[in-house]
Amino acid sequence: MTLSLKVIIGSTRPGRKGPAVGTWMTQIAADHGGFGVELVDLADFDLPLLDEAAHPAQGKYEHDHTKRWSAAMAPADAFVFVTPEYDYFPPAGLVNAVQCLHREWRYKPAGVVSYGGITGGMRSSGQLKLLLGGLAMAAIPQGVSLPFFGEHIGEDGVFAPPERSANQANTMLDELVKWAGALKPLRT
Template sequence: MSLKLNIIIGSTRPGRAGPTIGKWVDEVAKEQGAFEVELVDLADFRLPLLDEAAHPRARQYQHEHTKKWSESVADADAYVFVTPEYDYFPPASLVNALQCLSAEWEHKVAAVVSYGGISGGLRSSQELRQLIGNLNMMAIPQSVPLVFYAKSINDDQVFAPAEQSVEGLKSVLSELQKWAAALQPMRAK
């Protein structure tokens, strides 16, 4: 059975860099070949703030947007969350998307690619990793902080970072593959 990786673009804000950076992560992951890869844009789901009456653990979703989001998340074995840093924190859209589900995340592995100014979004990444762990996922300690990311976006809106960032991402993807395979028996039905 092949392993599936969802690369989730966490910002839904107009003018965001997430799709550009997400496309780069997608290309590197596909080139590495350890996963079946899907680039998932959170903006496409248009998730309102926690609008399901039942607790997510019950999986009694009433709204089509939640059902589609649940299906997308449940289908993957591993995740890379692509997140900016907004006020030292991940965007509310990403926190909401994580919290509106429960069982779909369990016994899976996740990593964070963060972007920002001088910190490269590391504070956002740390907060996000804690939430990931609280959802019974394995948040690997390795991450990819993209410092002053805007300087690496060219005139064609292609993200072309330094080689160290590329190598860092490849290392993160290798760790994700190891953990996804190791956790596979826990996900067996």
């Protein structure tokens, strides 16, 4: 059985570059071959700020947008969150989207692809991993940091970073495959 990976574009800001980075990561993951891969754009879900009355752990979602988000995330065996760094932190929309759900994340591994300036979004990545760990996800230490990522987006909008970035991504994917397989019995 093929494991399922969701690559989630975490920025919803107008003018964002997340789709270029997410598309690149999705292609790397497809070429890797360890997963069936789907690119998910958080902006397509238009999630308001924590608007469900019941705690997400109960899974009693009232709103269609939350039900749709849940249905998109639940079947995944692993995740890659693609996040920029806004003020040393992941975007509020991504934090909200993660906090909207609970059971859909449990016992699943997650990697982070972060992008930004000189640090490549590493502070954002660290904060996001803390949040993911609190939801019983295995936020693996391997990830991808993309410093000065904008320098690698061509006039055509395609993100083409140095080969070392693909090497980082493949190392992360190798680990996600191991973790996803090992954690699967906990989810069944």
